[in-house]
Amino acid sequence: MNAKTEHFSRNLIEFRDVSYHINDILRREVISSVSLAVPIGETLVLLGRSGSGKTTLLRLINGMLLPSRGQVLVQGGVTTEWDPIRLRRGIGYVIQEAGLFPHFTVEENVALVPSLEKWDRCRTAARVGELLCLVGLDPSEFARRRPRELSGGQRQRVGVARALAADPPILLMDEPFGALDPVTRAELQREFRTLAQRLQKTIVFVTHDLREALLLASRIVLLEAGRIAAVAPPQEFLRLEHPEVRAFAASLETNPGAPA
Amino acid sequence: MSPGSSGWSFFAEHRAEILGATLDHIELVLISMVIAMFIAVPLGMFIVQRPALRAVSIGIANIFQTIPSLALFGFLIPIPFIGGIGKRTAIVALVLYALLPILRNTYVGLRGIDPAVLEAAEAMGMTRAQILFRVRFPLALAVILAGIRTATIITIGIATIAAAIGAGGLGTFIFRGVALVSDSLILAGAIPAALLALAADFLLGMLERRLRVV
Ligand SMILES: Nc1ncnc2c1ncn2[C@@H]1O[C@H](COP(=O)(O)OP(=O)(O)OP(=O)(O)O)[C@@H](O)[C@H]1O
Numbered sequence: 374m375n376a377k378t379e380h381f382s383r384n385l386i387e388f389r390d391v392s393y394h395i396n397d398i399l400r401r402e403v404i405s406s407v408s409l410a411v412p413i414g415e416t417l418v419l420l421g422r423s424g425s426g427k428t429t430l431l432r433l434i435n436g437m438l439l440p441s442r443g444q445v446l447v448q449g450g451v452t453t454e455w456d457p458i459r460l461r462r463g464i465g466y467v468i469q470e471a472g473l474f475p476h477f478t479v480e481e482n483v484a485l486v487p488s489l490e491k492w493d494r495c496r497t498a499a500r501v502g503e504l505l506c507l508v509g510l511d512p513s514e515f516a517r518r519r520p521r522e523l524s525g526g527q528r529q530r531v532g533v534a535r536a537l538a539a540d541p542p543i544l545l546m547d548e549p550f551g552a553l554d555p556v557t558r559a560e561l562q563r564e565f566r567t568l569a570q571r572l573q574k575t576i577v578f579v580t581h582d583l584r585e586a587l588l589l590a591s592r593i594v595l596l597e598a599g600r601i602a603a604v605a606p607p608q609e610f611l612r613l614e615h616p617e618v619r620a621f622a623a624s625l626e627t628n629p630g631a632p633a
Numbered sequence: 634m635s636p637g638s639s640g641w642s643f644f645a646e647h648r649a650e651i652l653g654a655t656l657d658h659i660e661l662v663l664i665s666m667v668i669a670m671f672i673a674v675p676l677g678m679f680i681v682q683r684p685a686l687r688a689v690s691i692g693i694a695n696i697f698q699t700i701p702s703l704a705l706f707g708f709l710i711p712i713p714f715i716g717g718i719g720k721r722t723a724i725v726a727l728v729l730y731a732l733l734p735i736l737r738n739t740y741v742g743l744r745g746i747d748p749a750v751l752e753a754a755e756a757m758g759m760t761r762a763q764i765l766f767r768v769r770f771p772l773a774l775a776v777i778l779a780g781i782r783t784a785t786i787i788t789i790g791i792a793t794i795a796a797a798i799g800a801g802g803l804g805t806f807i808f809r810g811v812a813l814v815s816d817s818l819i820l821a822g823a824i825p826a827a828l829l830a831l832a833a834d835f836l837l838g839m840l841e842r843r844l845r846v847v
């Protein structure tokens with residue numbers, strides 16, 4: 374027991390030789406033999422082209438998908454043995470289009486998990502106010518708005534606040550800033566960095582933007598066709614010789630200088 | 634004398650009778666719609682995640698819809714308990730007609746939710762029931778109501794035929810008018826029925842717009 378406790382106190386998430394194939398006739402393998410450990414407090418960035426399996430990997434963490442082979446451990450427990458509802462209540466999740474509930478106000482969106490967890494009113498209200506401030510939205514102005522009355526950047530902020538609401542130790546973010554204009558995006562990235570340092574969450578962040586990965590990651594995992602192609606901290610990532618790393622690095626070189 | 638004025642004087646002379654028949658008609662429609670809603674909406678919610686049941690139940694509802702109304706009323710008369718002459722048979726038939734539009738819209742509305750919203754709901758740790766009642770259903774409400782609106786208008790029209798099996802309502806005037814070759818009598822049934830349909834359409838349309846969230 375001691376060994377186990379000690380083990381998961383370091384690694385909040387762990388993939389042990391995980392493969393996942395689509396459950397249809399073709400049984401195409403979209404994740405192949407992934408082994409990976411995410412220690413507490415890390416901001417792990419999953420980088421990869423479209424279709425490389427980034428979203429699939431996230432969904433394996435919160436039990437929305439179960440591995441075909443191998444095991445995914447979250448807080449020391451195998452996902453197949455977790456009660457999926459309990460597992461997910463402890464994991465914040467942010468997706469590209471925010472996925473806010475259009476029939477809820479901003480306040481109600483943020484209060485979702487606390488309300489599912491039956492927090493009392495005062496505690497929920499206080500938490501919602503605190504979180505809206507944290508993501509830079511003035512509660513008096515935004516709390517009662519509906520998602521359709523927000524800009525894309527504001528929606529993403531609400532999405533982040535909602536994911537953080539019940540103070541989950543783990544945060545999964547699937548291209549949270551993908552749909553934003555470059556300026557807003559840079560702004561949210563900067564804020565995210567401060568936030569991540571302050572909150573001490575274990576974060577798995579998905580992107581296909583190398584620049585974003587270099588900026589936010591404590592470690593970058595490069596996925597290629599469902600396999601891990603490279604793992605490195607951002608300072609070392611660009612020095613790697615792997616062809617897929619070179620391909621991403623090349624995109625970095627051509628982009629900024631490109632004429633408008 | 635112009636046909637118009639003879640029509641109006643007919644209306645004036647028989648206004649009590651016409652009002653009574655209109656109320657009967659409304660009663661027939663309301664009872665049928667309430668029953669149809671209580672069957673079709675829960676059924677739609679039940680079949681939304683069960684593809685096999687969905688095909689069967691929508692298929693059956695479809696079949697009822699294709700039976701000509703006069704024939705359906707005829708078929709029902711000899712059936713014990715639900716059949717016979719009168720209101721009850723008419724209500725059974727009207728319910729059968731109203732089922733399909735409500736069922737189909739309930740189903741379509743519940744299915745047509747933004748996948749990102751459903752993904753978020755699942756990832757937040759909402760149970761299936763919570764997703765159904767707190768996300769799918771409120772977001773589908775406007776579409777469900779559109780089905781109820783369609784069904785109501787159909788029912789108001791078909792209910793006029795129910796007079797053929799002695800269920801009363803505005804159809805009584807129409808059938809009498811056809812038998813006596815009297816335009817005034819036919820209009821005394823047809824005009825209030827048309828007005829009822831328009832009013833229902835307008836009111837339910839308003840409600841539907843209020844419920845539309847996005
Ligand atoms: N439900 C599914 N049915 C069939 N194929 C699927 C399904 N989900 C994912 N895939 C396939 O699995 C592979 C990995 O998908 P995934 O969504 O994880 O990619 P991704 O890296 O997140 O891509 P993107 O950057 O475009 O979001 C893709 O080839 C995709 O087509």
Ligand SMILES: [Mg+2]
Pocket residue numbers: 427428429547
């Ligand atoms: Mg993806």
